[in-house]
Amino acid sequence: MRSFVRLVVAAVAVMALPLVAGANEKAEPDPAQSQYWPPIRQMMFGDKEIRDGKDVIRVYLNTRADDASTVPVSVKAQIDQSSGRYIKNVYLIVERNPSPAAGIFRFTPDSGRAQIETRLRFEDFSFVRAIAETNDGELYMSSKWVKAAGGCSAPADKNRMPANLVGTMKFRFADETVEASKPALVQLMIRHPNESALAMDFDSSKVPQFVRHVSVTYAGRPVMDADVDFSISDNPSFRFYFIPEKEGALEATVEDTHDKRYVHKAVIVEGVPLPGG
């Protein structure tokens, strides 16, 4: 069902392309005036009100991106992830990508903070939109204009990844050790070509192989769960928080469009040095 929504969103966005063919691509447009946004908004959120997100969710990336195939982005909650009120979903949208919904990230109070850092591909100059959905169902949005183009079609596997490496994973921890009950930042790295549907060698019979689902648990409880797409750069990277206890296992499960499933696990003990440097 989720994939269906994404497909429909992609189709609507592509149909909308000719509407703005004559737009001045050099000027920075007004996020409220973007003609790409209404159909995407309608498909994903219907008529639900979307409020200004600056006090709830913010999106950080460079306005002029350096490499359209690897654009670092951070989406950071401006509210605490308390059990009473928390961000349960973050939608990350690259309006003008062929499949605009780059990712839907799900958090719980156990996440510690609703924060996600990843790297995006940009097919064209585009607004990036981060929409937070709180546990009471309200929506908040922040947008940022990014000048980067051609990144969806850039070869995803310039260095030809050996097949046996695909799906290998690494955790990099932001700090050398963790403290029980204190939110800790970790980067999940996935060796994967994350093939773009646009980067195929004109072979339409081949299904592009990209990561579509990432699920991370700590001590068996969900921390971060995401539906993602080929708008995410090759070797997908996700950085997020979790709340460690004195000892517990952090476990990532990744599935791709070729129905391959990869699992990676790290046991974390309070005060014991962690990989990351």
Next chain:
Amino acid sequence: MGNGGTGLGYRVLFVTPLVCDPYSMQRHPAAIALAIVLVVCFSSVRAETDPLDGFTVEEVAPGNHVHRGSLDDRSPANAGDQANSGFIIGERCVAVIDPGGSLRVGQALRAALRGITDKPVCYVIITHTHPDHFFGAAAFRPDNATVVGHENLPRALGQRARPYLKSLERDLGDLAAGSDVVPPTLLVKDEITLDLGGRTIVLHAWPPAHTDNDLTVFDTATATLWLGDLLFAEHTPVVDGTITGFIRVIDQLAGIEVRQFVPGHGRTALPWPDALKPQQEYLQLIVRETRAAIKARRTIEEAVDTVGLSEASKWAAFDRFHRRNVTAAYAELEWEE
């Protein structure tokens, strides 16, 4: 190469054809006068505004003619003339190396070539998949030349042609017209030798470095090495393949006996192989500082904001390419154990 002082300059003028009706002119002297005024005005306007007016090539070694592209951003002011390009003339025919960044640049190069020789163009060699090097190939279609590239080139062109053409149009507007991808028909795996008549050139396909389809051309008669973007002079080196692979390939290049050489961008007064050093030092600095940032658990954004800034004053276009190099380096090096 390097100084251009010994090079012969060839200036190519774009001649605006005078289209008129001789019959009506005979009958109306005023029309002739008007036509002359128009032609003079139009010509002078063109001379001032044609971005490729003054397109020159220099002979860096006997039969090896090089045009130096601009170090500036691509814009209508340079019509996409950014890469170094040129040709090697044999007894039988000519090999063009990197026909430039737009049809207009390719046409200017072809006109320069025709100002020097009438021999047919038998090969158009594309040193790698970047648009500033290949989009001019369309200008050589009338020559029916064999287009030559690295075995990985067709795949890379296939993936990138569409966004490259779109951004060319965005940057150049009308000046992009007619620029196109001409698919290579002769592919190089390892090495091949081409005969231009009394002169052979050796094409070498390198493992991933600047891109995954870098090709060098070596003129055996003069020991002149055309490096494509395996060597940047003046212009910030760009990593679109693998930074560690790039460094390894430069080490191998340094072992080749070369009398003259042509970088993909810019010029240098340094002799071979010292000319490779500034680029090698730049790439090694990025690797060193990026590894240190990763070890210190810094993020990719933090690395991009801090790594390699001491090189800023040494290179043109640093603002445009340096941060992307660090981005690519970080994404590559964070996987090292």
